[in-house]
Amino acid sequence: MIFSILEQxxxxxxxxxxxxxxxxxxxxPDFSIESAYLFGAVSAxxxxxxxxxxxxxxxxxGGMVVGAMVCFFNQILHIPFLLGAIVTNGxxxxxxxxxxxxxxxxxHLAFPFNEFNLLAGLAIILLIxxxxxxxxxLGYSLAIYGNNPHFFDNHQLSGRYVLLFGVLLGHGxxxxxxxxxxxxxxxxxxxxxxxxxxxxxTAIMVGKFFLKTHRPNIxxxxxxxxxxxxxxxxxxxxxxxxxxFNAFQxxxxxxxxxxxxxxxxLTLDHLGV
Amino acid sequence: MQVHxxxxxxxxxxxxxxxxxxxxxxxxxxxxxxxxxxxxKTVLLNLLSLKVPPNGVMEGRIIGGENAILVNQRFDLMIAxxxxxxxxxxxxxxxxxxxxxxxxxxPLFYPDFLEKFHIDISKPxxxxxxxxxxxxxxxxxxxxxxxxxxxxxxxxxLDEQNARIVFEFLKTLTLKNVTLLVVCHDRELTNHFVDxxxxxxxxxATGLRRLECVFHGA
Numbered sequence: 001m002i003f004s005i006l007e008q009x010x011x012x013x014x015x016x017x018x019x020x021x022x023x024x025x026x027x028x029p030d031f032s033i034e035s036a037y038l039f040g041a042v043s044a045x046x047x048x049x050x051x052x053x054x055x056x057x058x059x060x061x062g063g064m065v066v067g068a069m070v071c072f073f074n075q076i077l078h079i080p081f082l083l084g085a086i087v088t089n090g091x092x093x094x095x096x097x098x099x100x101x102x103x104x105x106x107x108h109l110a111f112p113f114n115e116f117n118l119l120a121g122l123a124i125i126l127l128i129x130x131x132x133x134x135x136x137x138l139g140y141s142l143a144i145y146g147n148n149p150h151f152f153d154n155h156q157l158s159g160r161y162v163l164l165f166g167v168l169l170g171h172g173x174x175x176x177x178x179x180x181x182x183x184x185x186x187x188x189x190x191x192x193x194x195x196x197x198x199x200x201x202t203a204i205m206v207g208k209f210f211l212k213t214h215r216p217n218i219x220x221x222x223x224x225x226x227x228x229x230x231x232x233x234x235x236x237x238x239x240x241x242x243x244x245f246n247a248f249q250x251x252x253x254x255x256x257x258x259x260x261x262x263x264x265x266l267t268l269d270h271l272g273v
Numbered sequence: 274m275q276v277h278x279x280x281x282x283x284x285x286x287x288x289x290x291x292x293x294x295x296x297x298x299x300x301x302x303x304x305x306x307x308x309x310x311x312x313x314k315t316v317l318l319n320l321l322s323l324k325v326p327p328n329g330v331m332e333g334r335i336i337g338g339e340n341a342i343l344v345n346q347r348f349d350l351m352i353a354x355x356x357x358x359x360x361x362x363x364x365x366x367x368x369x370x371x372x373x374x375x376x377x378x379x380p381l382f383y384p385d386f387l388e389k390f391h392i393d394i395s396k397p398x399x400x401x402x403x404x405x406x407x408x409x410x411x412x413x414x415x416x417x418x419x420x421x422x423x424x425x426x427x428x429x430x431l432d433e434q435n436a437r438i439v440f441e442f443l444k445t446l447t448l449k450n451v452t453l454l455v456v457c458h459d460r461e462l463t464n465h466f467v468d469x470x471x472x473x474x475x476x477x478a479t480g481l482r483r484l485e486c487v488f489h490g491a
Contacts, residue, residue, distance in 0.1 A: 147355050150351075155364075
């Protein structure tokens, strides 16, 4: 059970870190993170003949392409972020169909080492880089943007740069998770991203429940993802059918938000994270 | 700051909005800019901070404009509410394109007289009074190493008590050699605190704005 929790948490960790950047720090209604997750897997699938580091970069690049698309719609075409994300999801759905040729494609890379070691190594590298980066000027800028997007214009700083950097980084991380998930399951599926946003919100809420801070902190996604999968495994052991798990997550979010609202322990924003 | 024969038109074919305006603002003093709504106070402040509106045509010379900064009337937009007073000051020192590997820098300008205004620097900005928040916004602007502040109705959204706190703060800034030009409709406040020029904007019969120096304080 512990191995299963660890494995799933390590697969999802880059995704939750990415979602923490866009949903929690930047406070963007980032529906397109689901597409970044999917397109990361698709990009890795297309690059599967290359060496592993390039496959990883390709997965990250795939996620970043989705981030660049949604930023282009929002910043250049001035489409509201949520609408831009919905449009992006539609486009990526078509692009995925085109790239895969079918809705499901088998995908499994042969590693010369244990797959779990790859997950653990990636997680450590990601935590070191992101943990340091999140305490930097740019990390704090993501949180400032979420708190007051007008701050940058009023101080002659580049808000567009902050948004772009945060979204690209967040989506790049989501792309890596997409690849890890596809690799672990042995296939890339057109619907593998359904419900991912709910997972992200739940894990970040759980993380914020343990670490009540508005300052950027890499421990929020880290704790969130491990506690989330521990709860999930516990519920599965107790007999909860996996097909009802999305509904359970939605209920969980509702309970946390309504309790926090009633006790006034949570300052709710439009995303609850 | 010295202004020589400043003229401005909103576009090439428009008639003059300002024509041949000249005045100077003595360093380390608080000056006031008066005028009814629509007289062009905000336009003048923008020009003094060298912000010419798109298609606008400016003539004349503004010496010291590069050291001037216009402080937004809506100071709430300048503050990250969830963070403390001190953190906000650090945020004002962030590079134009925030660096992913550099830490936040300590504030460049950190006055020693904050206790006088009962400011708890560890408190989130959202829990400060309106006056204290305005002081924070002003200090954040000063982190940019500008020594001329152009303030467009800095107390417009504040009650009498908070407005007075802000003016007392501004007065202490002049002791640090900061030059201020303040737009304020409260004559009582400006008469009490302004020790420099009182500039008055009026509209002539042709629509041309005239600037008069109606009083030169002590």
